Amino acid sequence: MAAGAVVLKAEGLVKAWGGVRAVDDVSLVVEAGRMLALIGPNGAGKSTCFGLLNGELMPDAGRVTMLGQDVTGWPPRRIRRLGVGRTFQITRIFASMTVRENVQAALIAHAGASTRLFGRADRRHLAEAAALLDRVGLGALALRPAGELAYGDVKRLELAIAIANRPKLLLMDEPTAGMAPAERAGLMQLVAGLVRETGLGVLFTEHDMDAVFAHADRLMVLNRGQVLAEGRPEDVRGDPRVREVYLGGHQPPDGGMQTT
Numbered sequence: 486m487a488a489g490a491v492v493l494k495a496e497g498l499v500k501a502w503g504g505v506r507a508v509d510d511v512s513l514v515v516e517a518g519r520m521l522a523l524i525g526p527n528g529a530g531k532s533t534c535f536g537l538l539n540g541e542l543m544p545d546a547g548r549v550t551m552l553g554q555d556v557t558g559w560p561p562r563r564i565r566r567l568g569v570g571r572t573f574q575i576t577r578i579f580a581s582m583t584v585r586e587n588v589q590a591a592l593i594a595h596a597g598a599s600t601r602l603f604g605r606a607d608r609r610h611l612a613e614a615a616a617l618l619d620r621v622g623l624g625a626l627a628l629r630p631a632g633e634l635a636y637g638d639v640k641r642l643e644l645a646i647a648i649a650n651r652p653k654l655l656l657m658d659e660p661t662a663g664m665a666p667a668e669r670a671g672l673m674q675l676v677a678g679l680v681r682e683t684g685l686g687v688l689f690t691e692h693d694m695d696a697v698f699a700h701a702d703r704l705m706v707l708n709r710g711q712v713l714a715e716g717r718p719e720d721v722r723g724d725p726r727v728r729e730v731y732l733g734g735h736q737p738p739d740g741g742m743q744t745t
Protein backbone atom coordinates (compact mmCIF):
# COMPACT_ATOMS: atom_id res chain seq x y z
CA MET A 486 0.00 0.00 0.00
CA ALA A 487 1.41 3.41 -0.98
CA ALA A 488 2.44 5.65 1.90
CA GLY A 489 -0.32 8.13 2.57
CA ALA A 490 -3.18 5.88 1.34
CA VAL A 491 -6.05 5.90 3.81
CA VAL A 492 -6.23 2.58 5.70
CA LEU A 493 -8.64 3.64 8.43
CA LYS A 494 -11.31 6.29 8.40
CA ALA A 495 -13.77 6.95 11.20
CA GLU A 496 -16.57 9.44 10.68
CA GLY A 497 -18.80 10.95 13.35
CA LEU A 498 -18.39 8.15 15.91
CA VAL A 499 -20.66 8.37 18.93
CA LYS A 500 -20.89 6.03 21.93
CA ALA A 501 -22.75 6.85 25.13
CA TRP A 502 -22.63 4.96 28.41
CA GLY A 503 -25.91 5.88 30.08
CA GLY A 504 -25.91 9.64 30.08
CA VAL A 505 -22.19 10.01 29.35
CA ARG A 506 -21.12 10.52 25.75
CA ALA A 507 -17.78 8.75 26.08
CA VAL A 508 -17.12 9.27 22.35
CA ASP A 509 -18.88 12.28 20.95
CA ASP A 510 -18.61 12.86 17.19
CA VAL A 511 -15.05 11.65 16.63
CA SER A 512 -13.64 11.45 13.12
CA LEU A 513 -10.11 10.36 12.28
CA VAL A 514 -7.93 9.08 9.48
CA VAL A 515 -4.92 6.73 9.57
CA GLU A 516 -2.65 6.59 6.54
CA ALA A 517 -0.39 3.79 5.32
CA GLY A 518 3.18 4.16 6.56
CA ARG A 519 2.15 6.56 9.33
CA MET A 520 1.45 6.44 13.05
CA LEU A 521 -1.48 8.25 14.64
CA ALA A 522 -1.52 8.52 18.43
CA LEU A 523 -4.80 8.85 20.29
CA ILE A 524 -4.13 10.65 23.55
CA GLY A 525 -6.06 12.47 26.26
CA PRO A 526 -6.44 12.66 30.01
CA ASN A 527 -8.03 9.85 32.04
CA GLY A 528 -11.63 9.28 31.05
CA ALA A 529 -11.25 11.19 27.77
CA GLY A 530 -12.73 8.31 25.78
CA LYS A 531 -9.62 6.70 24.30
CA SER A 532 -10.49 3.11 25.28
CA THR A 533 -14.08 3.51 24.16
CA CYS A 534 -12.94 4.96 20.84
CA PHE A 535 -10.47 2.12 20.44
CA GLY A 536 -13.23 -0.41 21.11
CA LEU A 537 -15.39 1.18 18.41
CA LEU A 538 -12.53 0.82 15.93
CA ASN A 539 -11.52 -2.76 16.69
CA GLY A 540 -15.08 -4.08 16.66
CA GLU A 541 -15.49 -4.73 20.36
CA LEU A 542 -18.05 -1.95 20.73
CA MET A 543 -20.92 -0.99 18.44
CA PRO A 544 -21.20 2.76 17.80
CA ASP A 545 -24.48 4.55 18.48
CA ALA A 546 -23.75 6.59 15.37
CA GLY A 547 -21.01 7.02 12.82
CA ARG A 548 -19.08 4.90 10.38
CA VAL A 549 -15.75 3.06 10.31
CA THR A 550 -14.02 2.24 7.03
CA MET A 551 -10.90 0.05 6.97
CA LEU A 552 -8.88 -0.84 3.89
CA GLY A 553 -11.71 0.41 1.71
CA GLN A 554 -14.47 -1.60 3.43
CA ASP A 555 -17.28 -0.30 5.60
CA VAL A 556 -16.64 -2.36 8.75
CA THR A 557 -19.13 -0.60 11.04
CA GLY A 558 -20.63 -3.20 13.35
CA TRP A 559 -18.27 -5.99 12.24
CA PRO A 560 -17.09 -8.29 15.04
CA PRO A 561 -13.34 -8.23 15.91
CA ARG A 562 -12.61 -11.56 14.21
CA ARG A 563 -13.99 -10.38 10.87
CA ILE A 564 -12.01 -7.15 11.12
CA ARG A 565 -8.83 -9.13 11.82
CA ARG A 566 -9.42 -11.29 8.74
CA LEU A 567 -9.50 -8.15 6.63
CA GLY A 568 -5.82 -7.57 7.47
CA VAL A 569 -6.08 -5.56 10.66
CA GLY A 570 -3.65 -6.52 13.43
CA ARG A 571 -3.88 -5.85 17.13
CA THR A 572 -1.51 -5.65 20.03
CA PHE A 573 -0.98 -5.77 22.95
CA GLN A 574 -3.84 -6.27 25.30
CA ILE A 575 -4.83 -9.67 23.97
CA THR A 576 -2.02 -12.12 24.37
CA ARG A 577 -1.93 -15.02 22.00
CA ILE A 578 1.35 -16.42 23.19
CA PHE A 579 1.70 -20.10 24.04
CA ALA A 580 3.95 -20.23 27.09
CA SER A 581 5.15 -23.83 26.65
CA MET A 582 6.10 -23.37 22.99
CA THR A 583 9.41 -21.77 22.09
CA VAL A 584 9.59 -18.17 21.01
CA ARG A 585 10.23 -19.29 17.43
CA GLU A 586 7.38 -21.81 17.45
CA ASN A 587 5.01 -19.05 18.48
CA VAL A 588 5.98 -17.01 15.43
CA GLN A 589 5.88 -20.11 13.20
CA ALA A 590 2.36 -20.85 14.42
CA ALA A 591 1.31 -17.32 13.50
CA LEU A 592 2.91 -17.64 10.06
CA ILE A 593 1.25 -21.00 9.47
CA ALA A 594 -2.12 -19.66 10.61
CA HIS A 595 -1.70 -16.70 8.27
CA ALA A 596 -0.84 -19.00 5.38
CA GLY A 597 -4.17 -20.72 5.97
CA ALA A 598 -2.88 -24.05 7.24
CA SER A 599 -4.54 -25.57 10.28
CA THR A 600 -2.66 -24.86 13.48
CA ARG A 601 -3.75 -28.32 14.66
CA LEU A 602 -1.20 -29.79 12.27
CA PHE A 603 1.53 -27.81 13.95
CA GLY A 604 4.00 -29.92 15.85
CA ARG A 605 7.32 -29.28 17.54
CA ALA A 606 9.29 -30.82 14.68
CA ASP A 607 7.47 -28.72 12.11
CA ARG A 608 9.89 -26.87 9.86
CA ARG A 609 7.41 -24.82 7.93
CA HIS A 610 8.17 -21.11 7.89
CA LEU A 611 11.29 -21.71 9.96
CA ALA A 612 13.53 -19.27 8.11
CA GLU A 613 10.83 -16.63 7.98
CA ALA A 614 10.18 -16.97 11.71
CA ALA A 615 13.90 -16.68 12.43
CA ALA A 616 14.17 -13.56 10.29
CA LEU A 617 11.19 -11.95 12.01
CA LEU A 618 12.66 -12.71 15.42
CA ASP A 619 15.97 -11.16 14.39
CA ARG A 620 14.07 -8.09 13.23
CA VAL A 621 12.36 -7.61 16.61
CA GLY A 622 15.58 -8.31 18.53
CA LEU A 623 14.66 -11.76 19.83
CA GLY A 624 16.97 -13.83 17.63
CA ALA A 625 19.08 -14.98 20.57
CA LEU A 626 15.99 -16.12 22.49
CA ALA A 627 14.34 -18.03 19.62
CA LEU A 628 14.64 -21.45 21.23
CA ARG A 629 13.56 -20.45 24.75
CA PRO A 630 10.08 -21.33 25.97
CA ALA A 631 7.98 -18.21 25.49
CA GLY A 632 6.84 -18.46 29.11
CA GLU A 633 10.36 -17.61 30.26
CA LEU A 634 10.57 -14.26 28.48
CA ALA A 635 10.91 -11.03 30.41
CA TYR A 636 7.96 -8.64 30.09
CA GLY A 637 9.55 -6.35 27.52
CA ASP A 638 10.49 -9.33 25.35
CA VAL A 639 6.93 -10.67 25.54
CA LYS A 640 5.84 -7.40 23.94
CA ARG A 641 8.42 -7.83 21.19
CA LEU A 642 7.16 -11.36 20.60
CA GLU A 643 3.58 -10.10 20.44
CA LEU A 644 4.70 -7.58 17.86
CA ALA A 645 6.42 -10.30 15.81
CA ILE A 646 3.22 -12.38 15.94
CA ALA A 647 1.15 -9.40 14.83
CA ILE A 648 3.57 -8.68 11.96
CA ALA A 649 3.54 -12.36 10.93
CA ASN A 650 -0.03 -11.77 9.81
CA ARG A 651 1.20 -8.98 7.53
CA PRO A 652 -1.41 -6.48 8.60
CA LYS A 653 -1.91 -3.31 6.59
CA LEU A 654 -3.29 -1.63 9.68
CA LEU A 655 -2.23 -2.22 13.27
CA LEU A 656 -4.24 -1.09 16.30
CA MET A 657 -2.13 -0.85 19.45
CA ASP A 658 -3.73 -0.19 22.81
CA GLU A 659 -1.10 1.28 25.13
CA PRO A 660 1.79 -0.71 23.64
CA THR A 661 4.30 0.35 26.28
CA ALA A 662 2.10 -0.07 29.37
CA GLY A 663 4.01 -1.61 32.26
CA MET A 664 7.42 -1.31 30.60
CA ALA A 665 10.52 0.45 31.92
CA PRO A 666 11.27 3.76 30.15
CA ALA A 667 14.33 2.43 28.29
CA GLU A 668 12.36 -0.60 27.06
CA ARG A 669 9.52 1.64 25.93
CA ALA A 670 11.76 3.71 23.69
CA GLY A 671 13.21 0.55 22.12
CA LEU A 672 9.79 -0.94 21.40
CA MET A 673 8.43 2.27 19.89
CA GLN A 674 11.54 2.66 17.76
CA LEU A 675 11.02 -0.87 16.51
CA VAL A 676 7.38 -0.20 15.64
CA ALA A 677 8.31 3.04 13.87
CA GLY A 678 10.96 1.19 11.85
CA LEU A 679 8.46 -1.51 10.81
CA VAL A 680 5.98 1.17 9.83
CA ARG A 681 8.54 2.77 7.53
CA GLU A 682 9.69 -0.55 6.06
CA THR A 683 6.32 -2.16 5.46
CA GLY A 684 3.99 0.76 4.85
CA LEU A 685 1.85 -0.42 7.73
CA GLY A 686 -0.57 2.16 9.17
CA VAL A 687 -0.70 2.33 12.98
CA LEU A 688 -3.22 3.77 15.41
CA PHE A 689 -2.11 3.65 19.03
CA THR A 690 -3.27 4.91 22.39
CA GLU A 691 -0.55 5.83 24.81
CA HIS A 692 -0.01 7.41 28.19
CA ASP A 693 3.72 7.82 27.77
CA MET A 694 4.18 11.24 26.21
CA ASP A 695 7.82 10.61 25.33
CA ALA A 696 6.75 7.67 23.16
CA VAL A 697 4.01 9.76 21.58
CA PHE A 698 6.10 12.78 20.72
CA ALA A 699 9.09 10.79 19.55
CA HIS A 700 7.25 8.48 17.17
CA ALA A 701 3.74 9.58 16.19
CA ASP A 702 3.35 11.32 12.82
CA ARG A 703 0.12 12.86 14.02
CA LEU A 704 -1.69 13.16 17.34
CA MET A 705 -5.36 13.32 18.15
CA VAL A 706 -6.22 14.67 21.58
CA LEU A 707 -9.55 13.64 23.07
CA ASN A 708 -11.19 15.38 25.98
CA ARG A 709 -14.59 14.43 27.37
CA GLY A 710 -15.23 12.33 24.29
CA GLN A 711 -14.56 15.12 21.81
CA VAL A 712 -11.62 15.91 19.56
CA LEU A 713 -9.79 18.77 21.22
CA ALA A 714 -6.90 18.99 18.78
CA GLU A 715 -5.41 17.05 15.89
CA GLY A 716 -2.16 17.54 14.06
CA ARG A 717 1.59 17.11 14.01
CA PRO A 718 3.25 16.58 17.41
CA GLU A 719 4.99 19.96 17.37
CA ASP A 720 1.73 21.76 16.66
CA VAL A 721 -0.31 19.86 19.23
CA ARG A 722 2.36 20.30 21.89
CA GLY A 723 2.09 24.07 21.66
CA ASP A 724 -1.72 24.19 21.52
CA PRO A 725 -2.90 26.15 24.58
CA ARG A 726 -6.16 24.14 24.81
CA VAL A 727 -4.14 20.93 25.03
CA ARG A 728 -1.86 22.36 27.69
CA GLU A 729 -4.91 23.50 29.63
CA VAL A 730 -6.46 20.03 29.63
CA TYR A 731 -3.27 18.26 30.63
CA LEU A 732 -1.82 20.79 32.99
CA GLY A 733 -4.61 23.03 34.16
CA GLY A 734 -2.85 25.89 32.39
CA HIS A 735 0.48 25.46 34.17
CA GLN A 736 3.51 24.94 32.01
CA PRO A 737 6.20 22.69 33.46
CA PRO A 738 9.79 23.97 33.18
CA ASP A 739 10.82 21.35 30.61
CA GLY A 740 7.83 22.07 28.39
CA GLY A 741 6.78 18.41 28.46
CA MET A 742 3.38 16.96 29.18
CA GLN A 743 2.54 14.09 31.47
CA THR A 744 -0.74 12.28 31.89
CA THR A 745 0.22 9.96 34.68
Ligand SMILES: Nc1ncnc2c1ncn2[C@@H]1O[C@H](COP(=O)(O)OP(=O)(O)OP(=O)(O)O)[C@@H](O)[C@H]1O
Nearest residue numbers: 502503505507525526527528529530531532533534
Ligand atom coordinates in the same frame (compact mmCIF):
# COMPACT_ATOMS: atom_id res chain seq x y z
N1 LIG B 1 -18.29 0.00 30.09
C1 LIG B 1 -18.57 1.22 30.54
N2 LIG B 1 -19.72 1.48 31.20
C2 LIG B 1 -20.02 2.72 31.64
N3 LIG B 1 -19.23 3.79 31.47
C3 LIG B 1 -18.05 3.60 30.84
C4 LIG B 1 -17.66 2.31 30.35
N4 LIG B 1 -16.44 2.44 29.75
C5 LIG B 1 -16.09 3.72 29.88
N5 LIG B 1 -17.05 4.44 30.53
C6 LIG B 1 -17.01 5.88 30.80
O1 LIG B 1 -16.77 6.54 29.56
C7 LIG B 1 -15.86 7.63 29.74
C8 LIG B 1 -14.63 7.42 28.86
O2 LIG B 1 -13.90 6.29 29.34
P1 LIG B 1 -12.67 5.61 28.56
O3 LIG B 1 -12.27 4.43 29.36
O4 LIG B 1 -13.07 5.41 27.15
O5 LIG B 1 -11.59 6.77 28.66
P2 LIG B 1 -10.00 6.67 28.51
O6 LIG B 1 -9.59 7.92 27.83
O7 LIG B 1 -9.63 5.39 27.89
O8 LIG B 1 -9.53 6.71 30.01
P3 LIG B 1 -8.20 6.08 30.71
O9 LIG B 1 -7.06 6.89 30.20
O10 LIG B 1 -8.46 6.33 32.16
O11 LIG B 1 -8.14 4.64 30.33
C9 LIG B 1 -15.56 7.69 31.23
O12 LIG B 1 -16.45 8.63 31.81
C10 LIG B 1 -15.87 6.28 31.70
O13 LIG B 1 -16.26 6.30 33.06
